Amino acid sequence: MKLFVSRGLVAPAIVALATLVAWAIAGTGWALAILAIGAAAAIAFHLYHLQLLSEWASGPLDGPVPVGRGSWAPTFGAIYRQVRTRAAYQRDLRHLIARFQQAAEAIPDGIVVLDKTNRIEWANPRALAQLGLDLAHDTSAPIVNLVRQPEFLRYLESGDYREPIVVVSGRDARMTLSLQLVPFSLDKKMLMSRDVTQLEELARMRRDFIANVSHELKTPLTVISGFVETMQDMELDTRQRERFLQLMLEQANNMQRLVADLLTLSTLESEHNVLIDERFAIVPLMLELSNEAKALSKGQHELSLDIGDAATVLGSRDELASAFGNLISNAIRYTPARGWIAIAWRVDTDGSGVFSVTDSGIGVAADHLPRLTERFYRVDRSRSRATGGTGLGLAIVKHVLLRHQAELEIKSEIGRGSTFAVRLPAPRVERAPPTGDPAHSEYQELTNSAAPRGTSS
């Protein structure tokens, strides 16, 4: 204020002084003329600045602030400082909002912000993907138009949002979502969505496992106790007794196999049981497996063995033998008589070892493939049990392979057959030195004699 007054008084003071001097020297006429000119100049000066101010005020607020002179300088200066402070404040706010938005977008759960009439205001990318929304189309659309599950509608209308609800995603029937509404800032709501497919899957597998084990054990037990009751109640001749005892023995064997498989699985899973690596030659193992296959097939299938590269494998021989044997026995069980089964081993160019069993069997539909290694998962229950499967074979294979960092690759076509291939990682496979090694050439000879397809049937 002081500055404004003092600067504002400089020009009038000069004019007044000039008028006084002129009056003293040249008389009243001159004095009046100088006074008039001074006043006109002062008015023009102020009008000019007023014009600048009004031009700035009618333009954008963050436009350049004009520079004033004289008494206007402090005024314009103050405006300039205000504008600059405000701009900086706004910039900070914008950054803050952007940071919040980035944080919201980075949250691993989906978030949809709903207004008071449950219309979509904003959503992070994960929510867009999980709920199949598209902000370009769906901003300010009612959420229930797009998330249409009746359970969600009921949840939204109930007003009780303490617990989340679990629904099957409307976009992908294999995805399970947990949805929860969180009211905030008076009349808005946040819809949090989380993909709980895996959790649900785990819970389902646990439930299924208990149910399956009980069921699998109950079936043979029922048969055995049924026979025991019959034998207690009825007089049987020797032949009948023999037959019943034989059937009971079969069922007892089934149970034994199942319990043995369960124990194998639990040993494989147990943390105390560390993998004991040993080096062993693959060729003798392949020959053993091939002989086992012959015995199991009883001459019903064409069997072939193809050993591409002799190699030494690092791993547990017993475990791998049981895994490979499981794959072979599956192929035999699921291939009708007169079909063929090809067992092969080769070392790939990248150094990984591939054991594969290809059959001309009934094949597996693509839908079943992801669940095939689940315990007791059966594509066709009646068939599996009729051929003496426990439903645990592939689960054991999976665990053995996990311990060896190996992968199971399944290719299959309904009615055409399947290929189950085990890929052992390169560090576990060592190519045997080429011919010259007497042991190796001996195996090679053996292999060749076993190789031509159909010789064994």
Add this chain to the structure above:
Amino acid sequence: MTQDHTNKQFDVEMEGIRSGVLSMGGMVEKQLTRAIKALSQEEDADLLDAVGADEAAINQLQINIDQQCAQIIARRQPAAVDLRMVLTVSKIVNDLERIGDEVKKIAYKAAQTRGSDQLTRVRYYDVGRAAANALAMLQHALDAFARLDVERAASIIDEDEAIDAAFSAILRQLISYMMEDPRTITPALEIVFIAKSIERIGDHAKNIAEAVVQVVKGKDVRHSSAKQIRAEVAQP
């Protein structure tokens, strides 16, 4: 409805019938998801009860929404796009109710054919997949209606052709089973009915998509070829 009316209550009513259709659609989607489960899973004792109960709820919704439509026409005398919307809603509700009926049939037939082993694979795999396609198509049609997205609606009309093709493939497959083994005839016929229901669901979903084109473009595209409809949609 993009532009607001001076009468706010009218807007609320229009929004109400649209949301009503979509919540009815949500129930039908859920029913179809259940029916697909019934096709693939071993047993679910409560399934048929649940399907029956929801079917009744869907029918009730149809009646309610139809009533609301009639009231809007009587009280508000809507014109142009609003009138088209009301008429279309009434049509879509009809299609949804019919889909609900077909789904009920599928669930019951699926329960009936459960015991037969020879055709399990056809049922699990081919029919199950066709049903999943029909469900996706219904979801897309309802999304197109929620967003009034004509391009999406036009693409649904192509999806129907895929379902029709799947239906004839299933039929051929079943015929070969029946010729091989006469014991499969009874379950195969049941599966034919299921497949036919799925094919009908595809048709109803297509009707919904056509209705969306009609609301937005004001042109009746029923009985037009997919090409004509695309041309119509492409016009500004």
